Amino acid sequence: MGSGARALIWPALAAALVAALVLVPLGAVTIRAGGFGGLRGGDLSALWFTLWQAAVSAMLSCLLALPVARALFRRRFAGRGPLISLLGAPFILPTVVAVMGLIAVFGRRGMVNAALGGFGLPEFSIYGAHGVIVAHVFFNLPLATRMVLHGWQSIPSERLRLAASLDFGPHEIQRHLEWPMLRSVLPGAFLAIFLVCLTSFAVALILGGGPGATTVEVAIYQAFRFDFDLGRAASLALVQVAICVAALTLTARITRGESFGAGLDRPLATPLGQGALLRMQDGLAILLATAFLLLPIGAIVVRGLPALADLPPSIWAATRISLTLATVSTLLTLALALPLALAAPRRRWAETAAMLPMAASALVIGTGLFLIARAFVNPTSLTLPVTLIANATLSLPFAVRILLPEVRTLQNDYDRLAASLGLSGFARLRYLTLPRLARPLGFSTGIAAAFSMGDLGVITLFSDGRTQTLPLALFQLMGAYRMDQAAAAACLLMALTFALFWACDRIGHHADPR
């Protein structure tokens, strides 16, 4: 396979770039600090809290995603497509906006407690470790659901037809079709969510209720801002990277690259799982998930809508900057994600490189980049490029995670045929890779765009005080007592983020030749 080595040039370049972006800044901070600093007692308990809350959040998200994804896969109803898109919304919400919504539903004055109070039941408090977990599940249940749903959709309908013809009951289907599929999808979903929660910052702080819910990322922030102890910040950042690599290795051992063999893309004629009980079960799963995921979003809209007209004109300039940034950094993400995802099934390093940014502390990367950039230019002149590259890098792991299972299927099913026909290079990309990956590509493009929309200009060190993005405007409004306008800006930010995501996701579906 002579083109093998040549085909690795792009992924190798992408991997080198990502690794450099994550590790070189860490190195720069360490050198500036004069070595790694010692950790404190409090850092160990932060590490412990970080690990267990991330594990529990990931586990719960995956468990809850199962019935929801299965129900969405089995049922056909009016508005199913838009609902699936809409259920993805929490994952792409900017943290502060999402927390506002969660508090409106689960807070002391929220709907849940109003209902509990109405029944004379005791109050539920969202503040504390469990609140952090509820928020993480809120953010990540959509991701898990989408990943599992993709898994279900990747089982060829021929296999399901076969199952139906063999009169498989739910248990047999579970054993022979669903379980093998889940074994290939769930570890990846768990890992992705675990890593998201690992670097939790604002959620842990706002809903954590106090210092008991300190994460490593908070400890890094504290070391940096409160103590200006760069050595300790670097050590903590290194700990995060180590956890990330360990988690990746562990997942690699559990994941089975399961393939069901290719089907012929026949549409599923008879939905599976007939019977009143299963219908009710699925209906309930969809209903509860919809309520859990959409009520907070509704609350944000209700809170923000009235002041929308009062937003100052400068908001629209900020919106334009945010949209431009999102577009460009999304293109960057794709340029990095596709080669890495295509190489990852055979080259472990490609996957590791793609996942590294997950464990990277934005604060440490920002500081490191600042130290490096300063040696050559005035960092302020780099505001936009740095924001772009940082955003692209930070959404890379998600893009690759989403693409990876489908890339595996693609390669298992069609590599031999493509090779026997001499289909390679650009022709292979155009006639095989892109059409077969259209759906996950659309999805991951949407995620990347949404992430850079909601991002807080990652790195305040590079700020030039002129480039005002929408999230930054939101924070400045809050900081200036203008809570109503801030709520309106949050509402606007949410709507735009979601529209971007939805458009990309739809384009992916549309381009899917199936």
Add this chain to the structure above:
Amino acid sequence: MKKTLMLAGLLAASPALADEKPVLTVYAPEYFTSEWGPGPAIEKGFEAVCACDLQFVAGDVLPRVLLEGDKTEADVVIGLNTDVLARARATGLFAPHNEDTSALTLPIAWNDDTFLPFNWSETAFIYDKTKLANPPASFQELLDAPDDAYKIAIQDPRSSISGLALLLWVKSVYGDKAGEAWAKLAPKILTVTPGWSEAYGLFTDGEADMVLSFTTSPAYHIIAEEDDTKVAAIFPEGHYFMTEVAAQMKTTDTPELAQSFMDYILSEAFQGMIAMANWSYPAVIKEGFLPEGFAALPRPEKTFFYTEDEAEALRVPALAEWEAALAH
């Protein structure tokens, strides 16, 4: 990729057109330079008298200066909080302000020759008088109230200046018994937020009954929203002083311009707009500097302030007390 970088470069380069006027680079916090902060008014006012171009660089002021060392671009920094002054001073990067501090009308004595305060306020708990029937009349009453009497949103002292000020406030009032005070306060704390904004948002949304903020916070509601329901609970034990300061850099290449900016800080133009632009007291209060609603705000009888060495010594042990009391 090249194209994107070029595009980004174009976007970045467009505002920086050739300008013959001398440039004064001022590092300021992110909130400062927004159209809702005091930055724009300061820029306009100073440029009117200096024949120069004032350029703000917004972001984490001290971390940036610490990282840049003597190669910093800054001529002046503004918006430093008292909690970081010891570390800022230790860099040796700041030059004396050469201003007459006797002109300051602060509730405490200030004779620092490097850091010049330009606004101030005190820590206070804010509540809505239409919603809270029995607000605490003193700090002690707050501590002694039943656990479910009030739910308070405070800020994390590890990430927020006002959160740190609360630590020092409790220390000022309760000294060695601060740990016990925190233990009593802990059940009433709804949550701890990373910054002031999130906590204040919880309060205005009705989620928190009280919020740690400033004695001057009600002024915004009274003046901008014509809403007099938000009030500060004034405690006879006293309140903790908070100020923001400015300083000029030793490394500046335009010392005269930097000095004239320091002069401008104490000018009537600057001090006169602080109340409305920053919702805090100006460092120099003269007739007409405070709008009506502002001037009528209730004042604490006593204002605490630790010197920067005292505060630096208290910081770590006070944080340990706080963590111990709140880590359930």
Add this chain to the structure above:
Amino acid sequence: MLTLDKLHIVQGEFSLTADLSVPTGARIAVMGPSGAGKSTLFSTIAGFIRPTAGRILWNETDLTRMAPGDRPLSILFQDQNLFPHLSVVQNLGLGIDPKLRLSRADHARITQALARTGLQGLEDRKPAALSGGQQSRVALARALLRARPLLLLDEPFAALGPALKAEMLVLVAEIAAEQGTTILMVSHDPDDARSLCPDTILVADGKTLPPQPTESLLNNPPEALKAYLGP
């Protein structure tokens, strides 16, 4: 002439040797018990598996390190012979030019191949809209268009009914005769072997035996084959 020169394939516990040649234009059945390595042998000849030792030659050309698409052969698998998201024309076009840059003449050839395989009018269908027999014909038509001198059939018709399968084998024989194609065909059915392939290669016990006349082999099967063929 296809030459397997002291070929040795090792995959974990599995091991297979082959040292034989097949004359140009021959039609050879490949028989042997399940798991003996018939598909592995084909995968090696086609270039998906690299042999541990030995060489694969077509006439004087060494194929051993050549990319699968560059080898002078076409292979039809048990399944997944078509890309489900591409139309019949596109699937066939890949046989002419993997970059799908097709000239007018190429399109004419595709039309011809469709006619030759009885697929007129199905140009724009996707594979899912075709019957099993039609799918096999598309795959065969593509092999026809590629016109490589060697055709490997790894049971591509196993899923078809007896009548359809017989029909396909006749089509294969005709095309092979027209183009002078050398054929290697994995077969489980002695009748298929008899009807299409005068000679047979037996794969059993880790060895590949050189071609021998099909008729006499089937009439006097060795132990390994006897057990496999049944009474």
